[in-house]
Amino acid sequence: MKEKLQTKLTNLPRGPGVYLMKDSGGRILYIGKAKILKNRVRSYFHEAPRRDLKTDVLRSKISDFEVLVTDSEMEALILENNLIKEHRPRYNVNLKDDKRYPYLKITGEAFPRLLVTRVLKKDGGRYFGPYTEVKLMRQTLRLIRQIFPLRTCGLKLPSRRKNRVCLNYHIGRCFGPCENRISEEEYGQIAGGVGRFLAGRKVELLKELRSRMKSLAEAEEYETAARVRDQLQNLEGLIARQKVLNPDMADRDLIAFSREGVDACCVTMQVREGVLIGRQHFYLVASKTSEDGELLKTFLMRFYNTAEAIPPQILLPSKPKDEPLVGR
Numbered sequence: 001m002k003e004k005l006q007t008k009l010t011n012l013p014r015g016p017g018v019y020l021m022k023d024s025g026g027r028i029l030y031i032g033k034a035k036i037l038k039n040r041v042r043s044y045f046h047e048a049p050r051r052d053l054k055t056d057v058l059r060s061k062i063s064d065f066e067v068l069v070t071d072s073e074m075e076a077l078i079l080e081n082n083l084i085k086e087h088r089p090r091y092n093v094n095l096k097d098d099k100r101y102p103y104l105k106i107t108g109e110a111f112p113r114l115l116v117t118r119v120l121k122k123d124g125g126r127y128f129g130p131y132t133e134v135k136l137m138r139q140t141l142r143l144i145r146q147i148f149p150l151r152t153c154g155l156k157l158p159s160r161r162k163n164r165v166c167l168n169y170h171i172g173r174c175f176g177p178c179e180n181r182i183s184e185e186e187y188g189q190i191a192g193g194v195g196r197f198l199a200g201r202k203v204e205l206l207k208e209l210r211s212r213m214k215s216l217a218e219a220e221e222y223e224t225a226a227r228v229r230d231q232l233q234n235l236e237g238l239i240a241r242q243k244v245l246n247p248d249m250a251d252r253d254l255i256a257f258s259r260e261g262v263d264a265c266c267v268t269m270q271v272r273e274g275v276l277i278g279r280q281h282f283y284l285v286a287s288k289t290s291e292d293g294e295l296l297k298t299f300l301m302r303f304y305n306t307a308e309a310i311p312p313q314i315l316l317p318s319k320p321k322d323e324p325l326v327g328r
């Protein structure tokens, strides 16, 4: 073993962290996390070959490594997930085409818009998805735009410039914030309703709309009350057509997993307030020797990392690797 590598092994930290195994060309082969970095990384270089084929193949290719120290094992788990996503090492499990899947985004502007995007940013927006069934997502988008007509234009609002409402206003697809035909507060409540709709909180949304309509009518704000009444009626019509799956009205995700060699597929079903609100499928690519638990762990970390909300119950087909940490 080279002297430089030996020195690195001697000086390994004892705490938790992430390690990156590299080949002679500096390419990252594998990224893992450890509770005690010193023990885990050394095991790749010192232990006799084991029955774990993946580790044995990896060992024969490793020329160098890098470690990143974290404050806790949980932090290491999150960092490991982010680094795998960024570098997609050959010997880790990866989600196939995960950059392709679109999300619905409620922008963080004063008068928010509902957009389709494939890029997640920390910009104050709320993201829903990913949607692997794009056709279904487009249908959802159309439906939302009928019930909650958020603006679709790119104007910077509020604005001191004199804007004119466009056709969307005249056909009832926008309330015309560009011409101050709706207050920021009322518009914000509509945008909030879109968020609740996308999160599957329809019963809560109905209650809220009913109480808002009542207060508006009492305050003799009849025009606004009529807008809320229309949203309420459309929403009630939609809910009446939905099938209740769980009479307990609980929120839960159901996850199925299937694998054939290096190809695997996870299917997720989201049940909110007892109603199935979404179904997605994701393909994963693994090395032949990756265990099913590792695949499931990678999927769960990746899927819930970007989720708007995590339900109190997630039904899994088997235990993921690092179950206690992932469960947190």
Ligand code: SF4
Pocket (backbone or CB within 6 Å): 151, 152, 153, 154, 155, 164, 165, 166, 167, 168, 169, 174, 175, 176, 177, 178, 179
């Ligand atoms: S009515 Fe005004 S705010 Fe609405 S989409 Fe048209 S230009 Fe934009």
